[in-house]
Amino acid sequence: MRVLVTGAAGFLGRGLIGALLDDRSGRPPVDHVLAADAVPCPVRDRRVVTRTGDIADPAFAASLFEREVDLVHHLAAVVSGEAEADFDRGLHVNVDGTRTLLDACRSLRTPPRVVFASTIAVFGGRLPDVVPPDFWPRPQSSYGAEKIIGEVLVAEYTRRGFVDGIAVRLPTVAVRPGRPNAALSSFVSGIIREPLAGIDTVCPVPLDTRLWICSPGIATANLAHAGTLAAAALDGDPLVNLPGLTVTPGEMLDALERVGGRAARARVRCEPDARVTRIVGSWAGALDPARARRLGFHVDRDVDAVIAQFVRSAAST
Amino acid sequence: MRVLVTGAAGFLGRGLIGALLDDRSGRPPVDHVLAADAVPCPVRDRRVVTRTGDIADPAFAASLFEREVDLVHHLAAVVSGEAEADFDRGLHVNVDGTRTLLDACRSLRTPPRVVFASTIAVFGGRLPDVVPPDFWPRPQSSYGAEKIIGEVLVAEYTRRGFVDGIAVRLPTVAVRPGRPNAALSSFVSGIIREPLAGIDTVCPVPLDTRLWICSPGIATANLAHAGTLAAAALDGDPLVNLPGLTVTPGEMLDALERVGGRAARARVRCEPDARVTRIVGSWAGALDPARARRLGFHVDRDVDAVIAQFVRSAAST
Numbered sequence: 001m002r003v004l005v006t007g008a009a010g011f012l013g014r015g016l017i018g019a020l021l022d023d024r025s026g027r028p029p030v031d032h033v034l035a036a037d038a039v040p041c042p043v044r045d046r047r048v049v050t051r052t053g054d055i056a057d058p059a060f061a062a063s064l065f066e067r068e069v070d071l072v073h074h075l076a077a078v079v080s081g082e083a084e085a086d087f088d089r090g091l092h093v094n095v096d097g098t099r100t101l102l103d104a105c106r107s108l109r110t111p112p113r114v115v116f117a118s119t120i121a122v123f124g125g126r127l128p129d130v131v132p133p134d135f136w137p138r139p140q141s142s143y144g145a146e147k148i149i150g151e152v153l154v155a156e157y158t159r160r161g162f163v164d165g166i167a168v169r170l171p172t173v174a175v176r177p178g179r180p181n182a183a184l185s186s187f188v189s190g191i192i193r194e195p196l197a198g199i200d201t202v203c204p205v206p207l208d209t210r211l212w213i214c215s216p217g218i219a220t221a222n223l224a225h226a227g228t229l230a231a232a233a234l235d236g237d238p239l240v241n242l243p244g245l246t247v248t249p250g251e252m253l254d255a256l257e258r259v260g261g262r263a264a265r266a267r268v269r270c271e272p273d274a275r276v277t278r279i280v281g282s283w284a285g286a287l288d289p290a291r292a293r294r295l296g297f298h299v300d301r302d303v304d305a306v307i308a309q310f311v312r313s314a315a316s317t
Numbered sequence: 318m319r320v321l322v323t324g325a326a327g328f329l330g331r332g333l334i335g336a337l338l339d340d341r342s343g344r345p346p347v348d349h350v351l352a353a354d355a356v357p358c359p360v361r362d363r364r365v366v367t368r369t370g371d372i373a374d375p376a377f378a379a380s381l382f383e384r385e386v387d388l389v390h391h392l393a394a395v396v397s398g399e400a401e402a403d404f405d406r407g408l409h410v411n412v413d414g415t416r417t418l419l420d421a422c423r424s425l426r427t428p429p430r431v432v433f434a435s436t437i438a439v440f441g442g443r444l445p446d447v448v449p450p451d452f453w454p455r456p457q458s459s460y461g462a463e464k465i466i467g468e469v470l471v472a473e474y475t476r477r478g479f480v481d482g483i484a485v486r487l488p489t490v491a492v493r494p495g496r497p498n499a500a501l502s503s504f505v506s507g508i509i510r511e512p513l514a515g516i517d518t519v520c521p522v523p524l525d526t527r528l529w530i531c532s533p534g535i536a537t538a539n540l541a542h543a544g545t546l547a548a549a550a551l552d553g554d555p556l557v558n559l560p561g562l563t564v565t566p567g568e569m570l571d572a573l574e575r576v577g578g579r580a581a582r583a584r585v586r587c588e589p590d591a592r593v594t595r596i597v598g599s600w601a602g603a604l605d606p607a608r609a610r611r612l613g614f615h616v617d618r619d620v621d622a623v624i625a626q627f628v629r630s631a632a633s634t
Binding site: 099137142145149152156159236 | 404408416442450451452453454455456457459462465466469470472473476477553554556
């Protein structure tokens with residue numbers, strides 16, 4: 001099976017490529033991964049070919065489909081903080097990039113499965129405590145607005161038969177390794193990762209803010225699962241709210257203390273930032289997971305399991 | 318006040334320009350209308366200047382804002398039948414046209430009020446009998462998908478402060494004068510208009526299909542009203558489901574018979590067409606009108622009033 005992953009150099013992209021190459025689900029093995037990103041993908045494997053370019057450039061997008069592709073994982077995106085800071089760049093990558101990629105798929109003989117990574121950030125404004133499946137999101141960020149447009153495009157190109165698409169709304173993925181990024185939710189990883197590394201850090205939202213999270217392991221497993229689901233199982237509705245855990249920063253810090261002691265917790269100062277609180281606080285704190293669970297998507301056991309996964313992965317690298 | 322109307326040569330555009338020029342709402346009078354369309358707008362008035370071009374062409378869009386504009390009514394669109402038949406042209410006009418227009422507004426010193434004419438056609442799939450305000454539309458037509466993208470763009474450009482936008486979802490507008498058009502809902506006017514002119518016609522959907530309609534007079538009055546609403550009244554949510562009447566073709570034919578007798582009704586044959594039934598049948602049969610009514614939007618009294626309006630206007634032309 002030939003797979004294209006966009007945003008392949010990112011944290012989720014690299015994790016997903018690893019999961020695809022290790023796949024033991026019984027489907028035809030992945031023998032070729034085209035790893036596309038604006039910067040070279042560092043995954044080293046004889047089955048992985050790296051391509052660098054701008055996904056919104058039609059010539060670059062077309063070059064990715066010179067041979068047939070069976071499955072596309074479209075992760076390439078400008079994250080929330082950058083899309084808010086540079087409006088035109090956000091539209092270019094998140095909207096034009098998605099449309100250019102979908103258009104390029106039309107050259108294939110068989111419509112490929114396209115998995116579009118959408119996000120909890122599409123939600124905003126007044127929300128019910130648990131957001132039902134049919135809820136209209138009113139994004140309060142450029143990133144959220146751009147991701148909704150991507151969802152609508154994927155559904156429409158699917159309805160027209162150009163692709164066999166599925167759009168999955170990922171929770172905030174934590175705990176991420178490495179450095180903070182430009183996502184407004186970067187702190188959700190930072191308040192665990194930094195203290196465990198002996199670094200002081202700041203929580204920029206109130207400690208009782210409801211977050212909807214999943215671990216990197218669950219995120220990549222669910223993306224891979226979205227690539228294997230039969231189209232018929234989606235029953236004409238290619239948009240899936242992925243399951244997650246509802247946690248507050250306060251509960252995450254309690255869990256941090258269980259792992260790292262009071263000294264770790266003491267490294268986190270709570271200093272709410274109005275802009276981050278407004279946008280992250282507008283995201284959904286919980287989504288109804290029933291349909292996603294029926295479709296076989298996974299969820300973390302609890303916040304301790306999420307942190308334990310990070311501690312294990314940090315120890316192994 | 319200077320107003321730009323796109324899609325000005327269309328039926329709604331011409332009616333809206335008339336309503337704007339006759340406006341007695343007490344706001345500053347409209348002393349200049351820029352009437353933009355792909356074909357010349359036939360309205361003859363010393364206050365109306367016609368411009369022809371492609372709204373998705375950035376140079377043409379920019380030319381419309383060489384002087385300040387206070388209010389933009391964006392009606393230009395490829396209708397549902399044509400968008401379904403020519404996918405790329407639908408995206409070009411309905412998506413690229415809207416974005417190009419919104420981008421051109423960014424050159425103005427003061428963000429203009431932008432009224433975006435959206436549509437009941439955004440809805441599709443399984444719907445509640447009365448669609449609540451927060452319902453996620455799953456369009457089953459390219460036109461519907463493109464209009465949702467327009468709504469999201471208008472909301473986002475408004476949130477960013479580039480425009481002062483409002484998107485109103487119009488019911489099916491009937492009874493339209495003139496010839497059938499490429500809208501899949503064209504028959505909703507045709508089953509009244511043609512029999513009253515002594516012409517045989519076809520109803521391509523089952524007679525009990527629920528339709529959500531408003532008269533041309535109410536549609537133009539509501540578009541004009543959307544141009545005058547204070548931004549504060551929208552409370553951060555620029556998307557409004559306009560009120561309408563729920564009627565079936567059967568009820569419309571009963572009303573036709575009251576006006577035109579049994580001979581008129583006998584001119585309508587019911588021959589359901591699978592494609593039209595699938596798409597038009599996927600649109601909402603009723604929307605919760607509470608918010609729109611609070612905001613001062615109007616609704617027709619009943620289907621007899623809708624038909625009487627058509628009979629009066631046909632007699633006066």
